[in-house]
Amino acid sequence: MKHTLPLLLLFLCRQLPAQNQTSVEWLPQLSFDYRFNERLSANVNTFLEIQSLEKREGEKAQTGFNPQTFNLQAGLAYQWTTILNLSIGYQFGWRDLDEEKKDLEHRSLQQLSGAYSFGKYRLRARFRTEQRYFKQDNYQAAHRWRLRPSLDFPLQGERLDPGETYLNTQWEFLSNVFEDDALRLAEQRAYSGIGWLLFNGYRIETGLEYRSRRNTAGNGFRRRVFWRVNFTFR
Numbered sequence: 001m002k003h004t005l006p007l008l009l010l011f012l013c014r015q016l017p018a019q020n021q022t023s024v025e026w027l028p029q030l031s032f033d034y035r036f037n038e039r040l041s042a043n044v045n046t047f048l049e050i051q052s053l054e055k056r057e058g059e060k061a062q063t064g065f066n067p068q069t070f071n072l073q074a075g076l077a078y079q080w081t082t083i084l085n086l087s088i089g090y091q092f093g094w095r096d097l098d099e100e101k102k103d104l105e106h107r108s109l110q111q112l113s114g115a116y117s118f119g120k121y122r123l124r125a126r127f128r129t130e131q132r133y134f135k136q137d138n139y140q141a142a143h144r145w146r147l148r149p150s151l152d153f154p155l156q157g158e159r160l161d162p163g164e165t166y167l168n169t170q171w172e173f174l175s176n177v178f179e180d181d182a183l184r185l186a187e188q189r190a191y192s193g194i195g196w197l198l199f200n201g202y203r204i205e206t207g208l209e210y211r212s213r214r215n216t217a218g219n220g221f222r223r224r225v226f227w228r229v230n231f232t233f234r
Contacts (some may be wrong), residue, residue, distance in 0.1 A: 020215055068095070149168050
């Protein structure tokens, strides 16, 4: 297993011809969930994007340990029905950490999500609207919409018990809907990971995420491969 992820990262990078820029990054995450009652809950999530390899077209690949973005997110969720969930949140981002001139981001978000189980499989869908405010843009709002279907299921038996593993797969579409060429410049993300339910709701999950979008100029693509590691506790 320890040799599989590096080989897969190398394979993905070699499958990306004719791109402007490709990077391999690490995405450690830490999440805390707290439930007030059966309907109302809170979540705090923090994650750091660390770039370890960057390859620009026509240039030699650069390697190193380069933190890119630090994010801290907090939100409230309300279980509207047995299937639907409503949530709001705020996210602070400290961006371009490897650059001399750093940037700040404030983000507000609103989300509608749903989950439906059939057998041991759980199908989920999430629609999120975001308003992003960057310091370098004088904090003018940039509106982004996100749609993410996902599927997860236990790898042993019909239900997930402590000490057992599960598979989580996701696909996400992100678009700055009110900007020119919003669909053509939209970003797509695909993720697949394996998680372990430890005890008392504690979880650890790791997997690979692939992100792709056209550059703003429309000439070529920006492609990123992430190794995600997430620890959740309650």
